[in-house]
Amino acid sequence: MSHGMNNTRDIDTRTENNNTDIRNNKNGVTVGRAASDLGITVRTLHHWDETGLASPTLRTDAGYRLYTADDIARLQRIVVYREVGLGLDRIREILDEPGRDTSAALREQREELSRSLARLEVLRSGLDRMIEAHERGVLLTADEQLSIFGPDWNPDWPALARRRYGDTPQWKQYAERAATRSPDQWRAITATMTALDADLAAAAAAGIEPGSPEADALVERHRALVSEYFPVSRSMQVCLGRMYEADAAFAAHYDRLHPGLASWLRRGIDESARAHGIDPDTAVWE
Missing domain, CATH: 1.10.490.50 (Antibiotic binding domain of TipA-like multidrug resistance regulators)
Structure with a gap:
C-alpha cells in the first residue's frame, strides 16, 4: 500500500505541475504529452479512449487526439483510482453514474484490500513455516520432540538428517509435509x-x-x-x-x-x- 500511495502522490505532483501549462494551452495537448505527464503509456490512453472511459475532446485537422485540461483532470482521477486497486468498470461508475457515492466505493475497496492483506499474511506465515521446515525438518521445540517421540529421541537428529539428506527430493517432500503438521x-x-x-x-x-x-x-x-x-x-x-x-x-x-x-x-x-x-x-x- 505504501508503494501505491507514493505513486499516487507522484502522479498528483506531476499533474499539478503540468496542469497550469495544459489549462493555458487552448489547443490541448497530444497523447504523448498527456501520457508522459501522467506516467502512463500511450497504449493505455488509446485503450481508455477505445472503451469510452476517457476520450480526448479535441482533434487536430489531421485527426490527432488532443486532451484539454478537463480531459487531463478526468485522466488524473482514473490513474489515482487505478493506483488504489479499483477496476476500470468501478472507476467508470464512480466518474459517470449520477449520485454515485465515491466515499462508499472507496471504503468498499479499502475493505477488499484489507481482506487481501489478511490472505497475504496467511500465505506469508505458511511460507515462513515452509522455509523453516526446509531448514530444520521438524517444527517442534526440543521439549515437544521429546514429549512426542519419546525419551530415546535425539532433538539433534533432524539437523543431522538435513545435513545428510537436505539435497534429496525426499527431504524436500518431508519438510513440506512437516511444515503443515x-x-x-x-x-x-x-x-x-x-x-x-x-x-x-x-x-x-x-x-x-x-x-x-x-x-x-x-x-x-x-x-x-x-x-x-x-x-x-x-x-x-x-x-x-x-x-x-x-x-x-x-x-x-x-x-x-x-x-x-x-x-x-x-x-x-x-x-x-x-x-x-x-x-x-x-x-x-x-
Missing part, C-alpha cells in the same frame, strides 16, 4: 508407528514367517506409514529394510522390541518385494 498430528503419527512396532514384535515373537499374508500386511502398513513422511516405493522400502538391519541405531531400536526384529522386518520387506516382481538384491533408491 501440528504437534497433535505428530502425536497421531507417532502413536501409529508405536502400534506398528508392537505388532511387528508380536508377529516375530509368534513365529510368523516373512512372506506370509500376515507378514505382508505388516510390511504394507510399514510402507504406508513411512509414506506419511515422503512417498516410498517398494524398491525404496527394500533399501530402508537393509538400513534397519545394518545401522546400529535402527537395529538396536527394533531388537529392543524383540531380538532379531530388524532382520525379521528386512526379510519380510524383501519377500513382499519379490511377490510384487522386485528383486531385493538389485533394488535401488528411486
Whole structure:
C-alpha cells in the first residue's frame, strides 16, 4: 500500500505541475504529452479512449487526439483510482453514474484490500513455516520432540538428517509435509508407528514367517506409514529394510522390541518385494 500511495502522490505532483501549462494551452495537448505527464503509456490512453472511459475532446485537422485540461483532470482521477486497486468498470461508475457515492466505493475497496492483506499474511506465515521446515525438518521445540517421540529421541537428529539428506527430493517432500503438521498430528503419527512396532514384535515373537499374508500386511502398513513422511516405493522400502538391519541405531531400536526384529522386518520387506516382481538384491533408491 505504501508503494501505491507514493505513486499516487507522484502522479498528483506531476499533474499539478503540468496542469497550469495544459489549462493555458487552448489547443490541448497530444497523447504523448498527456501520457508522459501522467506516467502512463500511450497504449493505455488509446485503450481508455477505445472503451469510452476517457476520450480526448479535441482533434487536430489531421485527426490527432488532443486532451484539454478537463480531459487531463478526468485522466488524473482514473490513474489515482487505478493506483488504489479499483477496476476500470468501478472507476467508470464512480466518474459517470449520477449520485454515485465515491466515499462508499472507496471504503468498499479499502475493505477488499484489507481482506487481501489478511490472505497475504496467511500465505506469508505458511511460507515462513515452509522455509523453516526446509531448514530444520521438524517444527517442534526440543521439549515437544521429546514429549512426542519419546525419551530415546535425539532433538539433534533432524539437523543431522538435513545435513545428510537436505539435497534429496525426499527431504524436500518431508519438510513440506512437516511444515503443515501440528504437534497433535505428530502425536497421531507417532502413536501409529508405536502400534506398528508392537505388532511387528508380536508377529516375530509368534513365529510368523516373512512372506506370509500376515507378514505382508505388516510390511504394507510399514510402507504406508513411512509414506506419511515422503512417498516410498517398494524398491525404496527394500533399501530402508537393509538400513534397519545394518545401522546400529535402527537395529538396536527394533531388537529392543524383540531380538532379531530388524532382520525379521528386512526379510519380510524383501519377500513382499519379490511377490510384487522386485528383486531385493538389485533394488535401488528411486
